[in-house]
Amino acid sequence: MCGIVAYIGEKEAYPILINGLRRLEYRGYDSAGVAILNGELNIYKKKGKVLDLERVVNGMKLEGNIGIGHTRWATHGKPDDVNAHPHLSGNHRITLVHNGIIENYALLKAALEKEGHVFETETDTEVLVHLIEEIQRQDDLPIEEAVRIALTKVVGAYAIVVLDRDDPGKLVGARKASPLVVGIGEGEYFLASDATPIIEHTKKVVYLNDEEIAVLPRQGELQIKTISNEVQTPFIHELDMEIERLEKGGYDYFMLKEINEQSQTIADCMRGRLNAAEGWVRLGGMEQYANRIAQADRLIIVACGTSWHSGLIAEYLIEDLARIPVEVEYASEFRYRNPIIRENDVVIAISQSGETADTLAAIELAKEKGALVYGIVNVVGSSIARLTDAGSYIHAGPEIGVASTKAFTGQVTLLTLMALNLAYRRGTIAKSYYQQLLNEFEKIPQKVADLLTRSKDKIEYIAGEVKDAPNALYLGRGYNFPVALEGALKLKEISYIHAEGYPAAEMKHGPIALIDENMPVLVVTTNKSAYEKIASNIQEVKARKGIVIAVVTEGDEIIAPMADYTIEIPDTEEPLTPLLSVVPLQLLSYHIAVMRGCNVDQPRNLAKSVTVE
Numbered sequence: 181m182c183g184i185v186a187y188i189g190e191k192e193a194y195p196i197l198i199n200g201l202r203r204l205e206y207r208g209y210d211s212a213g214v215a216i217l218n219g220e221l222n223i224y225k226k227k228g229k230v231l232d233l234e235r236v237v238n239g240m241k242l243e244g245n246i247g248i249g250h251t252r253w254a255t256h257g258k259p260d261d262v263n264a265h266p267h268l269s270g271n272h273r274i275t276l277v278h279n280g281i282i283e284n285y286a287l288l289k290a291a292l293e294k295e296g297h298v299f300e301t302e303t304d305t306e307v308l309v310h311l312i313e314e315i316q317r318q319d320d321l322p323i324e325e326a327v328r329i330a331l332t333k334v335v336g337a338y339a340i341v342v343l344d345r346d347d348p349g350k351l352v353g354a355r356k357a358s359p360l361v362v363g364i365g366e367g368e369y370f371l372a373s374d375a376t377p378i379i380e381h382t383k384k385v386v387y388l389n390d391e392e393i394a395v396l397p398r399q400g401e402l403q404i405k406t407i408s409n410e411v412q413t414p415f416i417h418e419l420d421m422e423i424e425r426l427e428k429g430g431y432d433y434f435m436l437k438e439i440n441e442q443s444q445t446i447a448d449c450m451r452g453r454l455n456a457a458e459g460w461v462r463l464g465g466m467e468q469y470a471n472r473i474a475q476a477d478r479l480i481i482v483a484c485g486t487s488w489h490s491g492l493i494a495e496y497l498i499e500d501l502a503r504i505p506v507e508v509e510y511a512s513e514f515r516y517r518n519p520i521i522r523e524n525d526v527v528i529a530i531s532q533s534g535e536t537a538d539t540l541a542a543i544e545l546a547k548e549k550g551a552l553v554y555g556i557v558n559v560v561g562s563s564i565a566r567l568t569d570a571g572s573y574i575h576a577g578p579e580i581g582v583a584s585t586k587a588f589t590g591q592v593t594l595l596t597l598m599a600l601n602l603a604y605r606r607g608t609i610a611k612s613y614y615q616q617l618l619n620e621f622e623k624i625p626q627k628v629a630d631l632l633t634r635s636k637d638k639i640e641y642i643a644g645e646v647k648d649a650p651n652a653l654y655l656g657r658g659y660n661f662p663v664a665l666e667g668a669l670k671l672k673e674i675s676y677i678h679a680e681g682y683p684a685a686e687m688k689h690g691p692i693a694l695i696d697e698n699m700p701v702l703v704v705t706t707n708k709s710a711y712e713k714i715a716s717n718i719q720e721v722k723a724r725k726g727i728v729i730a731v732v733t734e735g736d737e738i739i740a741p742m743a744d745y746t747i748e749i750p751d752t753e754e755p756l757t758p759l760l761s762v763v764p765l766q767l768l769s770y771h772i773a774v775m776r777g778c779n780v781d782q783p784r785n786l787a788k789s790v791t792v793e
């Protein structure tokens with residue numbers, strides 16, 4: 181949600197900033213802008229994508245080796261050129277980029293207006309830069325001190341970078357509840373919302389903590405202090421990320437690349453954690469708290485969006501295999517509904533980005549109430565990874581497509597490992613079944629690869645047949661119900677076709693009224709346990725002339741003849757089915773969206789990392 185990048189050093193800043201913005205564009209693409217300091221402050225900003233900004237500055241000489249950049253997901257003020265960042269102080273001396281929301285901006289604005297400040301935009305960010313100006317002006321303060329004092333007056337979330345025209349020897353960054361990473365190069369520094377713009381320049385990074393301010397000097401050491409003026413010692417991390425993983429690698433879209441990477445990313449998530457031959461499943465992050473988790477009265481899963489769907493699969497897995505009661509909560513609801521959290525509860529927070537504001541707030545609440553919080557996160561070093569008591573990374577690598585795919589299967593893989601580990605510890609499943617699940621689990625990466633190879637043409641064909649439908653219904657039972665929800669979410673996110681996921685049997689309590697000859701109904705039918713029941717649900721759809729697309733197990737002879745189209749997936753044990761059955765749904769949405777001319781990597785109005793509530 182808004183991407184920030186900044187540079188100070190000996191090199192030309194503009195190419196570094198624009199490259200960085202391209203990498204961060206998944207965070208928002210309503211407008212983009214840069215400010216470059218070269219004696220004078222030059223600001224260029226444009227509504228639209230980073231490419232629109234590049235068109236504006238094309239042919240201009242943008243020289244200067246200090247600058248800041250921003251790609252915006254609009255909160256305050258419509259997405260236009262004026263509201264685009266960077267924003268400027270009234271005296272045109274200070275410029276600032278911001279990710280987050282200043283909640284008390286109206287009060288601050290009114291006070292500043294009384295002092296004579298005039299505002300040109302509708303944004304909360306402009307208020308912040310005027311506040312810094314005002315504080316700096318009153319006592320003739322250095323910029324970092326003016327920023328620090330200003331931030332003591334601010335309520336809300338922010339990651340900011342500030343540039344003072346009259347103090348060109350430094351950049352100042354600060355964060356609270358929105359991420360900010362410092363990159364330390366040779367005689368140069370970077371600041372960015374995540375490590376992706378930094379990785380091609382240096383592997384040394386410092387993740388800022390909440391309410392910390394970093395001063396990046398042109399020459400000399402990085403300095404960090406808190407907004408209450410306590411000096412902090414920077415902790416330098418070494419990044420473990422390959423640059424190729426940030427490129428499309430020959431694919432038209434990141435989403436397609438990420439769908440196709442899943443056999444690899446599932447294997448990466450399992451590596452060192454599962455050994456079927458020796459009969460064990462281990463999660464390093466769990467070791468220290470294994471007994472507490474295994475003996476928890478309840479597991480409460482908090483997450484948003486796709487991560488919430490993987491949480492729902494975890495509920496089926498953990499209750500089925502490990503017999504621990506599980507509740508799955510939307511983080512945004514959990515935090516505001518006065519939930520009951522006891523010390524013997526364990527809260528599991530699931531997040532691809534590790535930055536989702538609601539999930540972060542839910543974790544804080546759980547910690548306050550004394551629960552142990554376990555994080556399941558993709559982005560290494562992210563806020564959720566650092567805030568939780570323990571946790572596991574899913575190791576899916578950078579996910580750039582806004583619609584989550586490989587992170588979903590990574591989360592489900594991790595949660596399956598967890599369920600199996602807990603089941604073993606608690607002795608809740610027969611040894612032979614446990615072993616059978618381990619054997620099958622190890623085969624999943626290969627089965628995902630086979631499924632992608634075998635079904636890709638068929639899925640593209642089906643996409644062509646249903647791409648013009650205005651609505652779609654996704655049905656599944658048991659383990660495949662959350663898969664139906666995720667399939668429907670993928671379709672609506674990227675193709676803008678209205679889609680609903682439903683438990684197959686619930687269909688007759690409402691959605692059945694919508695079914696006619698124009699309604700594609702995608703049914704995931706691979707459950708052995710409720711096979712006949714799903715077959716009946718399909719008959720109910722067919723009786724109303726719905727167009728049935730069935731995801732079936734290879735060799736299925738009963739459901740396949742009833743359906744208009746079938747997509748076969750390899751056979752597996754039922755608890756492992758979601759890892760296979762979701763893949764064709766991702767691919768179907770992808771092809772439909774491409775055929776409808778949609779930008780699947782950057783769907784309208786969405787952002788990948790939602791750092792506002």
Ligand code: G6P
Nearest residue numbers: 484485486487531532533536584
């Ligand atoms: C946004 C993204 C989704 C994601 C959700 C939760 O809505 O577009 O793809 O599932 O946030 O994000 P998280 O990073 O916490 O998994």
